[in-house]
Amino acid sequence: MTHPQPPAGPQDPQQPNPEPPTQPFAATPQPQRSAADPTVPQAPVPPNPWSAAANPPQPPFSGGAYPQAGGAYPQPNAGAYPPPGVPGYPLMPPPVPTKNSKKTVVAIAVTAAVLTLLCCAGGIVAVVIGANRAANEVTDALPTPEVTRGVGQPPATTAPSPRASTDGDTRNMSAGETLVIDDNGGTVEITVTKFSTATKPCTSYGLKPDEGMYVIADVTVTVTKGTASANPLYFQWVAADGTETNAIAGAFSGCGKPMPAANDLTAGTKRTGSVVFDVRDTAGVLEYQHRFATAGSWKP
Numbered sequence: 001m002t003h004p005q006p007p008a009g010p011q012d013p014q015q016p017n018p019e020p021p022t023q024p025f026a027a028t029p030q031p032q033r034s035a036a037d038p039t040v041p042q043a044p045v046p047p048n049p050w051s052a053a054a055n056p057p058q059p060p061f062s063g064g065a066y067p068q069a070g071g072a073y074p075q076p077n078a079g080a081y082p083p084p085g086v087p088g089y090p091l092m093p094p095p096v097p098t099k100n101s102k103k104t105v106v107a108i109a110v111t112a113a114v115l116t117l118l119c120c121a122g123g124i125v126a127v128v129i130g131a132n133r134a135a136n137e138v139t140d141a142l143p144t145p146e147v148t149r150g151v152g153q154p155p156a157t158t159a160p161s162p163r164a165s166t167d168g169d170t171r172n173m174s175a176g177e178t179l180v181i182d183d184n185g186g187t188v189e190i191t192v193t194k195f196s197t198a199t200k201p202c203t204s205y206g207l208k209p210d211e212g213m214y215v216i217a218d219v220t221v222t223v224t225k226g227t228a229s230a231n232p233l234y235f236q237w238v239a240a241d242g243t244e245t246n247a248i249a250g251a252f253s254g255c256g257k258p259m260p261a262a263n264d265l266t267a268g269t270k271r272t273g274s275v276v277f278d279v280r281d282t283a284g285v286l287e288y289q290h291r292f293a294t295a296g297s298w299k300p
Contacts, residue, residue, distance in 0.1 A: 170296035172285060179288060179296035186226020186267065190288055194218045195300040197282060198255050206254030209278045215300065216256045217286050221271045230271040231261040237277040238297075239284040250276030 170179055178191040198214045201207055215237060221230040237245045251258065259273020275286075285297040 172297055172299045175298060175300070177298070181290055181295055183226075183228075183290075186228050187224045188228035188265075189222045189224060190296070191220045191222075192217050192286060192298040193220060195282075195286075195298075198253070201254050202256070203254030207252045209253070210249070211278045211280045213279060213281065214250055214253050214255055215277045215279050215282060215284075215286075216250075217275050217277075217298070218256065219259065219273065219275060221259075221265075223265045223267050223269045225267050227264050227266055229261075229263045230259070230265060232259045232273065232275045233261075234289050235275045236287050236289065237279055237284055238287055239279060245277050245279055247275045247277060249278040253278070 173179070173192075175192050175195055178189050180187065180189050194217070196216045196218075198216065199209065199212070202214075217235070219235070221228075232247050232251075235247060239245070253276050255276050256274025257272070259271065259275060262271060265271070277286075282300045285299050287294050287297045289295065
């Protein structure tokens with residue numbers, strides 16, 4: 001038995017359409033509503049704000065039309081100064097040179113050059129004259145130089161005359177002989193009383209001889225007249241081959257009694273001590289220097 005089919009025509013207006021109409025574009029999402037009962041009164045539906053009835057037409061705009069798209073803003077009627085096509089201020093024409101003006105310029109230049117040369121020459125002459133005058137004044141103001149002498153060295157009118165106390169020969173004297181030196185400042189006597197040698201330092205703090213041995217000379221310096229000086233550096237050892245050795249290295253040997261240096265020793269003053277030399281052997285002589293010249297010598 002077949003059931004009757006609903007007619008294909010329009011449906012009952014009182015019945016809801018089972019298929020909602022298809023919208024051509026996405027609409028605003030609305031809350032889902034269940035099928036309403038046609039017998040129950042429904043709340044009025046608010047009007048659509050986007051409908052033509054909700055938005056009444058507006059009066060037309062009375063202003064001017066907008067500028068067309070792509071059009072540039074109007075440019076001001078300003079241009080470079082002066083405007084194109086308008087001539088500027090007229091320039092003053094240069095003066096026309098004349099022959100007289102050229103002559104005047106040349107004459108002024110020649111006169112300036114001559115004056116410059118005269119001023120320079122006058123300045124040079126004035127400088128030279130001033131320099132000569134200043135030199136003469138300085139020369140007149142300078143004192144007359146006088147002869148100066150070293151401290152403790154009286155003027156020497158005659159050379160000192162060293163001599164031996166025995167036979168007069170001051171070379172290669174023996175220990176115990178005295179060298180006498182007469183000078184304008186006074187008279188001094190130097191005596192070498194003894195020679196000795198050592199191959200090692202004489203004290204625990206002394207240094208070993210670098211050359212092989214120490215030669216020790218005990219000397220006495222006595223001032224008999226005027227003033228004189230005493231210094232261990234006045235003595236030096238001269239080896240057989242001419243090598244000269246001072247007493248500086250021997251001062252670290254610790255041997256003998258060091259002889260103190262002194263100046264302006266008066267008459268009656270005596271100084272004793274030892275001078276030590278670091279040498280290879282005893283083949284040589286002990287010399288005494290007076291004013292940088294050998295006054296006498298002793299041989300061990």
